[in-house]
Structures are given as structure tokens and as C-alpha cells.
Amino acid sequence: MHELSIMQGxxxxxRDSAVQNGISRINKLKLVIGSLTMIMPDSLRFAFEVLSxxxxxxxxxxxxxxxxxxxxxHACNSETAQEDAYCFVCSGCGSNQxxxxxxxxxxxxxxxxxxx
Amino acid sequence: xxxVNMETHLLGANELLARRNRQLFKDHKVLVINLMSSPGSxxxxxxxxxxxxxxGQLRLGxxxxxxxxxxxxxxxxxxxxxVIQINTEGACHLDAAMVGKAYGQLPTDKMDLMVIENVGxxxxxxxxxxxxDFTAVVISTTEGNDKLRKYPLIFRQAKAVLLNKMDxxxxxxxxxxxxxNDLDQINPSATVFMVSGRTGEGIENWTRxxxxxxxxxxxx
Numbered sequence: 001m002h003e004l005s006i007m008q009g010x011x012x013x014x015r016d017s018a019v020q021n022g023i024s025r026i027n028k029l030k031l032v033i034g035s036l037t038m039i040m041p042d043s044l045r046f047a048f049e050v051l052s053x054x055x056x057x058x059x060x061x062x063x064x065x066x067x068x069x070x071x072x073x074h075a076c077n078s079e080t081a082q083e084d085a086y087c088f089v090c091s092g093c094g095s096n097q098x099x100x101x102x103x104x105x106x107x108x109x110x111x112x113x114x115x116x
Numbered sequence: 117x118x119x120v121n122m123e124t125h126l127l128g129a130n131e132l133l134a135r136r137n138r139q140l141f142k143d144h145k146v147l148v149i150n151l152m153s154s155p156g157s158x159x160x161x162x163x164x165x166x167x168x169x170x171x172g173q174l175r176l177g178x179x180x181x182x183x184x185x186x187x188x189x190x191x192x193x194x195x196x197x198x199v200i201q202i203n204t205e206g207a208c209h210l211d212a213a214m215v216g217k218a219y220g221q222l223p224t225d226k227m228d229l230m231v232i233e234n235v236g237x238x239x240x241x242x243x244x245x246x247x248x249d250f251t252a253v254v255i256s257t258t259e260g261n262d263k264l265r266k267y268p269l270i271f272r273q274a275k276a277v278l279l280n281k282m283d284x285x286x287x288x289x290x291x292x293x294x295x296x297n298d299l300d301q302i303n304p305s306a307t308v309f310m311v312s313g314r315t316g317e318g319i320e321n322w323t324r325x326x327x328x329x330x331x332x333x334x335x336x
Contacts, residue, residue, distance in 0.1 A: 002207075009127075109123060111122065
């Protein structure tokens with residue numbers, strides 16, 4: 001349920017930045033969301049549709065890059081993809097002494113716009 | 117066409133305020149625990165028991181988070197502890213701004229331990245840093261074994277996991293062995309406490325551990 005407020009925050013950040021850069025129309029927004037976050041890309045897309053009705057965002061395209069989880073094993077030093085979000089165990093050696101290296105991302109990468 | 121690179125964290129505003137809270141808690145030498153669980157796991161009862169055990173030794177403060185009502189705050193107040201109620205009015209989690217504001221209404225430089233009881237929810241609160249020293253998550257035997265695997269993030273981040281309603285264990289299908297195995301895969305470094313808020317069973321182990329954590333942050 002917090003995707004709506006997160007998307008509102010994203011649009012506020014972009015709007016502020018666009019105004020500073022003399023950009024009046026946004027064409028594209030790119031977000032990066034890891035699979036281990038509690039943020040659902042589909043809910044973000046829905047929130048974007050609802051919130052992007054004004055002049056600045058009407059034509060904008062939302063692109064979301066989803067980052068799969070990767071863990072690094074402290075026992076055998078290998079880095080492996082993590083398909084189960086709940087099972088933090090090295091698929092190489094079975095150790096549970098692992099660290100999440102990818103999958104916790106949630107950031108606005110860039111936006112593109114025009115000065116009309 | 118202009119491309120503007122941002123690399124801005126989506127919860128950037130919250131992260132900033134959480135850092136500010138954390139610095140305040142450090143300056144005021146107060147240990148802060150963010151207590152989370154699903155609705156009905158027994159957070160408030162455990163908190164009442166914790167106050168009964170530690171109230172004589174430590175100066176306590178509580179922030180209560182609920183969508184509506186101040187029923188939990190009233191329960192805590194009866195234990196003689198200063199409590200601030202936050203009503204999120206529909207929001208599914210507390211954020212660092214709400215906590216910063218509520219904290220200002222407590223006797224900030226006269227507390228050893230502050231517990232933030234988050235909104236009952238295993239999903240959203242996990243993403244919002246409040247500036248706490250650590251999180252403690254309550255799960256109860258009546259909720260079933262599947263909660264750990266269904267909501268791994270909140271359990272992965274927890275320093276302590278309390279398994280509550282141990283008095284009801286014989287009447288449920290909760291499997292202790294499976295619980296331990298699952299937690300070992302999700303968060304092997306979590307300290308586990310098996311408790312019953314109703315009977316008080318196991319609460320002493322938890323409160324003794326909390327007391328040690330308070331002393332570790334702020335040696336008297």
C-alpha cells in the first residue's frame with residue numbers, strides 16, 4: 001500500500017529537478033527496484049498512472065528495471081543468484097553465513113525530458 | 117531531449133530523517149527498539165510485561181503506532197510509563213518523521229530505553245528505518261509456521277525474534293523445529309526468545325537481554 005506515497009515522492013523529486021533544469025515535459029522515468037524490497041513494480045506502475053495526469057508527466061513513460069537477488073557467501077566466497085527470496089543459503093556450499101549484495105535496490109536512476 | 121541522472125533513493129527523505137533520529141538517540145543515550153509484528157501477535161502485552169520487569173531499573177518511554185484509537189497507549193500509561201500515541205489514520209507503517217515528532221514530546225534526555233510499537237503489519241514497516249538501534253519482531257504460535265517464509269525481509273533484519281503464545285503451542289500445529297530451521301536460513305544471527313505474554317513464561321530472558329543491550333549502549 002505504500003507504493004502510492006513512494007511514487008508521489010518520486011514525482012515530487014523529478015518535478016523539483018526538472019524545474020531547476022528548465023525542463024517542462026518529462027518523457028521517461030527510470031526506476032531500479034530489487035526483488036528483495038517490499039515494493040511491487042506493478043503497484044508502482046498503477047500509482048504512476050494515477051498520479052501522472054498533469055501537464056509535466058502526461059506523456060511520460062515509466063521504466064522499471066527489476067534487479068534479481070544475489071548473495072555472497074562468507075564461507076566459500078562465491079556469489080550466486082538467489083531465486084528463493086526467503087532462503088538465504090549458499091547454493092554452492094550450503095552455508096547460511098551469507099550477505100545480500102544485490103536485490104535491495106530502490107532508486108530513481110534518471111529521467112528524460114524536453115524544454116518546450 | 118535532456119537526460120538527468122539522479123540515482124536518488126526512493127525513500128531518501130525518510131533515510132535522512134532516520135539518520136537525524138539516530139543521532140538524537142545517540143546524543144541522549146537512549147536505546148531504541150522498533151517492535152514489529154502482524155496484528156494480534158501480542159506486541160502490546162509483551163511491552164506491558166517488559167515495563168513490569170524493567171520499570172524499576174530503567175527510565176522508559178514508549179511510542180505507540182496505530183491506524184486509529186489510543187487503546188494501546190492507555191494500556192501502557194496504566195503501567196506508569198510516559199507514552200505518545202501516533203495515529204497514522206490509514207497509513208500502514210510509521211516513518212521517521214512521525215517518530216521524530218513524537219520523540220520530541222517525551223522527556224528525551226531522561227530515558228534509558230524507548231520502545232516504538234509499530235503498526236501491526238509484516239510488510240511495509242520493514243522498509244522504513246525509524247532511526248532505531250535495532251528491530252525486534254514478534255510472531256505467535258497461532259499464526260502458523262508460514263509467516264517467516266512469506267515475510268522474510270522483516271525477519272531477516274531483526275536482531276531479536278520473539279515467538280509468543282508459547283502457552284498455546286499444544287493447541288496449534290506450529291512446528292518448533294521448522295520454525296528454527298526457517299529462521300536459521302533467513303536470519304541465523306537473530307536472538308530468539310520463546311515467550312508467553314499471557315503467562316509471563318520466558319519474558320525474563322527477553323527483559324534481561326534488553327537490559328544488557330541498554331547497558332551496552334550506555335554503560336551506567
